[in-house]
Amino acid sequence: AREMMRRAQDLTKSGRIRQGLAVLDEMVQMGLQPSIYCINILLATLTNLRKVEEAEALLDRMPTLNIEPDLITFTTLMKAYALDGQLDKASKLLAELGLSGLKADLTAWNTLVHAMASNGMMNEAASIFEKMRASGLEPDVVSYSTLIGGWARVGRMDMALQVLADMKERGVEPNGVSYANLLKGWCKKGDLEKAEGIMDELKQREGIEEESIGYCYAILVNGYVESGNLERAVELFDEVLARDANQHDAMYSTIIKGFTRAKRMEEAQGLVDKLKATGRPINPWIFNTLLNGWFLNGQPDMALELVETMKKEGVHPDQITNNTLIKGLSMNQRMDDALVFFEQMKADKTVDVRTYTTLITAYTKSGDTARAQELYAEMAQFGIKPD
RNA sequence: AGAUUGUAGUAUUGCUU
Numbered sequence: 001a002r003e004m005m006r007r008a009q010d011l012t013k014s015g016r017i018r019q020g021l022a023v024l025d026e027m028v029q030m031g032l033q034p035s036i037y038c039i040n041i042l043l044a045t046l047t048n049l050r051k052v053e054e055a056e057a058l059l060d061r062m063p064t065l066n067i068e069p070d071l072i073t074f075t076t077l078m079k080a081y082a083l084d085g086q087l088d089k090a091s092k093l094l095a096e097l098g099l100s101g102l103k104a105d106l107t108a109w110n111t112l113v114h115a116m117a118s119n120g121m122m123n124e125a126a127s128i129f130e131k132m133r134a135s136g137l138e139p140d141v142v143s144y145s146t147l148i149g150g151w152a153r154v155g156r157m158d159m160a161l162q163v164l165a166d167m168k169e170r171g172v173e174p175n176g177v178s179y180a181n182l183l184k185g186w187c188k189k190g191d192l193e194k195a196e197g198i199m200d201e202l203k204q205r206e207g208i209e210e211e212s213i214g215y216c217y218a219i220l221v222n223g224y225v226e227s228g229n230l231e232r233a234v235e236l237f238d239e240v241l242a243r244d245a246n247q248h249d250a251m252y253s254t255i256i257k258g259f260t261r262a263k264r265m266e267e268a269q270g271l272v273d274k275l276k277a278t279g280r281p282i283n284p285w286i287f288n289t290l291l292n293g294w295f296l297n298g299q300p301d302m303a304l305e306l307v308e309t310m311k312k313e314g315v316h317p318d319q320i321t322n323n324t325l326i327k328g329l330s331m332n333q334r335m336d337d338a339l340v341f342f343e344q345m346k347a348d349k350t351v352d353v354r355t356y357t358t359l360i361t362a363y364t365k366s367g368d369t370a371r372a373q374e375l376y377a378e379m380a381q382f383g384i385k386p387d
Numbered sequence: 388a389g390a391u392u393g394u395a396g397u398a399u400u401g402c403u404u
Contacts, residue, residue, distance in 0.1 A: 002390075009391080040392040047393090075393040110394040117395090145395045180396035218397040225398090253398040288399040323400040354401040361402065387402080 001027065005038040012045050017054055024065065034065060040072050047080040055080045069100065075108045082115030087124070090115045104135070110142050117150025122159070125150050141167070145178045152185025157194075160185055176202070176212020183216055187223025192232075195223055214244025218251060225258035233258055249283040256286060260293025265302075268293055281314065288320050295328025303328055304337075319350045326355060330362035338362075346382070353384050 004027050012020030020042070027034055039062065046055040059077055062069055074093050081090040094104055094112050109132035116125035129147060133139060144167040151160035160182055167174060179202040186195040202208060202216055217240045224233035237255050240247050252271060259268035272290055275282050287310050294303035307317060307325070317325075322345050329338035342359065345351045356379050363372040379386060 037392060044392055072393045079393070107394045114394060142395050149395060177396045184396070215397055222397065250398045257398070285399050292399065320400050327400060357401040
């Protein structure tokens with residue numbers, strides 16, 4: 001049974017979901033009983049792939065597999081619904097745990113708070129937070145950090161800071177994530193001075209892991225890039241690299257993004273060359289960032305050349321690479337070239353809603369609404385829902 | 388007994404803002 005579950009997981013993870021789930025049927029025929037542990041792993045895999053319908057179907061099948069869903073099962077599915085924006089269903093799952101003889105724990109409550117917060121529903125998030133407390137559970141650092149992140153996300157830094165004060169008062173120590181969420185909020189607002197202030201407080205605090213500090217710096221550097229202060233970003237870039245090797249790839253892609261936006265392609269290219277010289281494999285994010293940069297700067301031929309170079313270096317184009325190519329080529333009046341990549345993606349079954357939106361937008365802008373309509377109709381054939 | 392099972396924070400692609 002273990003062997004078969006492993007096979008099911010491998011198939012599912014690699015995107016062959018049908019075949020993966022079919023293994024369960026085989027098991028039933030052979031009289032083997034899958035464990036709840038393994039089913040939950042499958043469910044988490046589907047959730048992380050955003051395959052909500054498949055996750056839902058798996059839950060529905062559990063009775064025929066003679067398995068009782070447990071709290072982890074339901075929490076995983078709540079997350080799946082949240083990622084899909086189906087907040088009513090997520091709430092209902094928690095509310096109906098009792099029907100299965102289960103009771104929500106801190107993780108389940110936190111998942112639901114996050115479901116609301118990540119979808120901008122902060123009144124709901126706060127109300128669920130209170131219900132959790134009323135049920136006798138003490139909110140932990142995750143609960144508070146989730147609320148901070150939610151308020152920051154909707155631009156209510158006053159509320160985010162209030163939550164920070166609340167947690168301190170209640171004796172829950174803020175951690176790196178609590179501060180990262182605040183930083184992100186200030187960066188999003190473009191208030192880098194306030195962000196620096198948070199950074200100072202973070203550095204003075206005892207017990208914050210070095211790894212979290214590096215993570216926070218990465219947020220700050222990106223904030224400077226987004227606000228157009230490339231010089232300060234570059235200054236911090238070296239500091240961060242010296243401080244935390246984990247941030248290496250994120251730092252490079254962030255700074256390369258900055259250079260490409262500032263039309264400083266020589267410097268962007270220079271950083272990639274520097275990485276190549278180390279002989280270590282280049283992170284696809286870095287490569288994709290530079291690729292997009294060539295298109296932004298109106299140099300589609302440089303972009304195509306880059307793709308060839310990277311292939312030779314053993315970096316293979318992924319879905320984002322192809323979407324970047326399709327967008328870049330179509331916005332540089334190279335529709336025919338874009339369609340070559342589009343056909344390739346369809347053959348690989350890697351097209352997604354962005355691929356279609358890109359092309360539909362391009363055709364609409366060029367006045368070819370008939371082609372746009374066609375593509376819209378075609379999406380459904382690939383099981384892609386318009387958003 | 389064992390096993391990669393659920394919750395919060397960075398970088399690249401579309402539309403919206």
